[in-house]
Amino acid sequence: MTRPADPSPRPRTSLSRDRVLRAALALADRDGIESLSMRKLAEELGTKVMSLYYYVANKDDVLGGILELVIGEIELPPENPDWKAALRRSAISAHEALLRHRWALGVMMSPSRVGPARLRYMDSLLRCLREAGFSAYAAHRAYHALEGHITGFTLWQASLPIRKADVPNLVANFLERISVDKYPYIVEHMQVHLALLGQEGEGDFEFGLDLILDGLERIRVLEQPSG
């Protein structure tokens, strides 16, 4: 970046923090976060391990960095008078981003990994609620309820097999393993899963989301009966 010209002895596209993080993101998406190692990352970038440490403090820094990239993909709630629609849209966007990068939830759990992208996201959600008329206290609770549903539901979904085509076989194996008469309701639950498999979006996430949003609307109205 300090060299604008590109004379002949210019080495291959040099390293940068951004390139390192982007490669790490791609590697985590491809091979899973648990197999993301500094050595593999270096190899992917065509360099050696210790070169990475010039741009990155340590592996934790890498993890925090790629988490920021993921959160940056989330669509922030627009400046919309319809707070419910705005929050709904942003929540679904977050859900999709977390599903695209299933490892992100695990990374998020390590404490105090709060970068600017995450701050911006949090702040925009809170702003949306406050401008919708929620008190600071109610916005606090609403925020946690929403965030809880997004991460919690996605976590369950993310810990299931990825490819839809694999699901029937896995469910069948599962049903064979467990004793059907011991867990009848699980069997039924699995059958519903199988039946829903045909649909495009099964809408389970939106179901819980709307449960919360509708509940919040009722709270909000109670708080501000005059409008």
Add this chain to the structure above:
Amino acid sequence: MTRPADPSPRPRTSLSRDRVLRAALALADRDGIESLSMRKLAEELGTKVMSLYYYVANKDDVLGGILELVIGEIELPPENPDWKAALRRSAISAHEALLRHRWALGVMMSPSRVGPARLRYMDSLLRCLREAGFSAYAAHRAYHALEGHITGFTLWQASLPIRKADVPNLVANFLERISVDKYPYIVEHMQVHLALLGQEGEGDFEFGLDLILDGLERIRVLEQPSG
């Protein structure tokens, strides 16, 4: 060390799968899951590493085992005509168990770690819903909404500092680090957190839980207008 005081056909052995898992659970609670290693576990038990592998297939088996122990701590919904109260109680119990063992959520995220304790827990929740009059389909959605809130909310709570006494300082540090005018709503949010710190149980978990339960009740009534 091995005293044949036990006259039963099996001689008393110092190690056992249960002892291994229980030690692992204690170690994870004490030092955090990321510092739980097979070597430390062996040392804690007064043996050598490879001896563990007689009782345990691999480390993944250990993780699955201690997760089962945690889930076993959850109070199952009682056979109660009041399904809402029953589910509420069980959900709170799950929340508490997961807070007692904050690493458990991370362990749960690895796919297909489903043992008998988890099956029993799932089945009892589903049974409670079905007996409350929910259709198989509605129970399916309700189950995921509930489970999502439990894990999601707890995940957020668990990724925060543990000791309540530490919170004010951490929040203060945090507020210093971020630019106050850039994220005004986060600042406000933190202030609510600080203000709520005095209360015994702040009830945020129950707030979202009741949002869902009330919403479910409305769904259920719609499904069964006659009963």
Add this chain to the structure above:
DNA sequence: TTGACAATCGTACAGTGTACGAGTACTGTG
């Protein structure tokens, strides 16, 4: 030319999970 700085990387070390097989202790059977 000299000195400063940015960037790359070789080596080394402590730590991890676990495969393999040797060793030991105790069992039931002759």
Add this chain to the structure above:
DNA sequence: CACAGTACTCGTACACTGTACGATTGTCAA
């Protein structure tokens, strides 16, 4: 009693991890 078989323990080794430290090179300003 002896002996074979099983249940259990563990030493060694290997591949792999993150990263501390310092040497090395390339580029620039003075």
